[in-house]
Amino acid sequence: MKSKPLFAVSSLLAASIILFFVLSISSLASAQQTQSNISRGSSLTPTKTSSWLSKSGLYAFGFYQRGNGYSVGVTLAGIPKKTVVWTANRDVPPVSGNATLLLTDTDGRLILQTAQDQDTYIADIQQTASYASMLDKGNFVLYNSDGGIIWQSFTHPTFTLLPTQILPAPNDLSSSLFETDQSTGIFFLRMQRDRNLVLYPIGNPVPEYSYWQSETYDMGDKGSLNLDLDGRLYILNATGFTSKNLTSRVFRRRGTIFMLKIDWDGLLRLYSHDLSNSSRWSILCNNTNDGCAPRGLCGFNMFCVSSDQKPGCRCLPGFAEVNQGNRTSGCERNFAAES
Structure with missing residues (x-):
């Protein structure tokens, strides 16, 4: 059955349903730790303690397998097939198994250390981080001594948007190079200052090269793209009112998680995953049924x-x-x- 294209129903107003789920983590690999707060001095390695889990065990932050090496990111770990939903320094080559991810004991910086003594910062912070936490909504957060957020993965999106995450103008989601390679690909979704949501090929963010848009450019400025816990995808204006709904209905499914993703092929798809009995993602809707719509998908000749x-x-x-x-x-x- 074909998925439906994204389209607007301006009269649809539905309240978000807060989903609460507690997953057993007894079947997860022993190379993961479940804890609410991650203290300074904590570290991860790809082959031993590889990630920090959220409280329910649904999400994990740390190393994940990428080709013959490892990268750092956030994964959906509480499902049969792990899914990468955010990645750090996505265009940096994978590291070997002797790398270390460290929340430094001195200033709370999140650093990736390699055998070549080359330190890479995962989070650019202006304050000292006192502790970190992998939240159950998929957001990895660094806090100061007062409990204030000084950095979070939700404000540095890569190729996905998770429920409760916001894509404010002017920000982008960029496709991956391939389905199994999270390096930056050749398409991106931009939430523009004019509140128009547009898909472009990389390097050509001009109207004549766009291959899909929400057509909300005449509704003001400083919009944001939002995904609710019930799967509703919509654009808000600067005053917090809905400018346009991009899904035809609200998917009221208890125990279901949603994800918006710009795939490697340039299409924007809304996915769902049944946490109780499903082993795969289902496509709810997408911006078009024409897989050849993205411009520049194929090379010369x-x-x-x-x-x-x-x-x-x-x-x-x-x-x-x-x-x-x-x-x-x-x-x-x-x-x-x-x-």
Whole structure:
């Protein structure tokens, strides 16, 4: 069954349903720790204690497998198939198994240390962090001594939007390079200052290159994209009123978690996951059913063919892929041209 495109129903006003779930963590790997607050001096390694879990065990912050190495991010750990929902320094190559993630004992900075003695900051903070916490809503937070938030992953989005998370103008969500590689891809979703939500190819944030927009540009400025716990996706104006609903209905499903994601193929999809009996994500709706709508999906001398929303890039007759399996590398002539 095909998922429905995102569309607005301006008259739809529904209250958010607060979902409460407690998951057993007895089946989770022993290489994880469950704790509310993470004190200074705490550390993680990819092969031993690899992550800090949220109180319910649903989310985890720490190392996750990426290719032959490891990266740092937030994962949905309380489901059968772990899902990366946020990643730090996404364009930095993966590290080896002897790396260490440390919340320093002196100034509470979150640092990734490698064997080459190269320290990388995960969070850019202007104050000393007293402790950290992986929250049950998927937000990793650093606090000062008064309990005030000085840094949080929710305000540095990468490719997903989680329930209660806000994408204020002017901020972006950027696609991943591939489904299994969270490096920055070639598409992005921008919440513009004019309150228009627009999908662009990387490097071309101008109207003529956009391939989808919410058409809310004439409604004022300083808007924000919001995703509620009940799956409602909508744009708010500066005064907190709904400018436009982007979903046709509210998905009132107890024990279900939602996620908005700009996928590697440039499509914006709203996913749901049943925490009680599902082992996979379901697509509720997306911005279009045309998998070839994103501009620049295929490289030079290629054309796009869409099948059940899944795009495929093929070479023009007489051409072959430059790098097999890499659609962005394009195609080159595979015959000898006479002068």
